[in-house]
Amino acid sequence: MNEAVKIRSQEQLQALGVRVNPNLPTLEVPSELSPRSASAVCARAYVLTFIIGIGYGRTGSEMLGRIQQAGLADHLSPSERELLARSSYTPSDTARAAWLAESVQACAWALGYLLLNPLDGASAQLASHFRADAQQRIASAQLRPFDELYAQADLHYRLHWAARQARLDGAKFPIPELAVEMRRRALDWIIGVAEDWDDISTDT
Numbered sequence: 476m477n478e479a480v481k482i483r484s485q486e487q488l489q490a491l492g493v494r495v496n497p498n499l500p501t502l503e504v505p506s507e508l509s510p511r512s513a514s515a516v517c518a519r520a521y522v523l524t525f526i527i528g529i530g531y532g533r534t535g536s537e538m539l540g541r542i543q544q545a546g547l548a549d550h551l552s553p554s555e556r557e558l559l560a561r562s563s564y565t566p567s568d569t570a571r572a573a574w575l576a577e578s579v580q581a582c583a584w585a586l587g588y589l590l591l592n593p594l595d596g597a598s599a600q601l602a603s604h605f606r607a608d609a610q611q612r613i614a615s616a617q618l619r620p621f622d623e624l625y626a627q628a629d630l631h632y633r634l635h636w637a638a639r640q641a642r643l644d645g646a647k648f649p650i651p652e653l654a655v656e657m658r659r660r661a662l663d664w665i666i667g668v669a670e671d672w673d674d675i676s677t678d679t
Contacts, residue, residue: 477501477502477503477504477505477625480501480502480625480626480629481499481501481502481629481633483626484626484629484630484632484633485497485633487593487630488593488630488633488634488637491593491594493593493594493634493637493649494637494640494641495633495637496633496636496637496640499632499633499636501629502625502628502629502632502666502668503668505621505625508666508667508668509667509670510621510624510665510666510667511664511665511666511667512618513586513616513617513618514613514614514616515550516582516585516586516616516618516665517582517586517612517613517616518547518550518609518613519550519582519661519664519672520579520582520583520586520605521545521547521550521605521609521612521613522542522547522551522555523575523578523579523582524579524602524605525538525541525542525545525547526538526555526558526559526572526575527572527573527575527576527579528541528572529559529564529568529569529572530569530570530571530572530573530574530575531569531573532569535558535559535560535561535562535564536559539559539560542559545609545610546609546610547609552671552672552673553673554672554673555672558572571653574651574653574654574657575657576597576601576657577596577597577653577654577655577657577661578657578658578660578661579597579601579605579661580597580598580601580658581627581631581657581658581659581661581662581665582661582665583598583601583604583605584619584627585618585619585624585627585661585662585665586616586617586618586619587617587618587619588604589601589604591627591658593630593631593634593650594649594650595650596650596654597654618665621666624662624665625666627662628659628662628663628665628666628668631655631658631659631662632659632663634655634659635652635656635659635677638650638651638652638655638656639652656677659677660675660677663675663677
């Protein structure tokens with residue numbers, strides 16, 4: 476399965492005019508993965524929507540309070556708890572927090588809320604999908620079929636390589652590298668590449 480998925484991803488990227496690297500390995504075979512549940516993916520998306528606030532001038536204590544109020548504190552990763560506990564943030568901290576919108580975009584796609592065009596930025600309607608009661612939405616969440624999730628993760632793995640290579644070559648790329656990285660991280664987590672959010676590697 477994974478070799479066929481690799482070939483389809485390469486064909487799709489070539490059709491979009493994106494450079495491919497045929498030497499990139501395949502993803503882990505599905506039997507080696509531990510996919511997330513729909514409820515876990517939905518909860519992660521909600522948590523990220525709050526952490527994004529740090530990228531727009533909100534304080535960590537305010538965002539933590541809102542996460543606790545929504546009953547989502549148990550879904551925070553250790554690094555997120557550390558981030559929210561800080562009293563101040565560097566420009567890098569706030570920039571990466573804002574770019575988490577792309578991780579939410581990937582989660583929203585996996586949950587069937589919207590489409591995911593590889594070369595488009597996050598949807599302007601993204602936040603509207605996470606305004607409902609978090610616990611109610613988490614309880615009723617459903618994921619796209621695993622084959623679709625796996626194929627999207629593979630596509631973004633290869634797209635990430637292309638974006639990074641364009642940066643190294645000093646060439647333009649249709650979408651920011653960090654946007655692709657954030658989507659890829661979420662997709663890899665969803666299909667179960669690593670057990671914890673903080674352990675997801677985005678090497679290419």
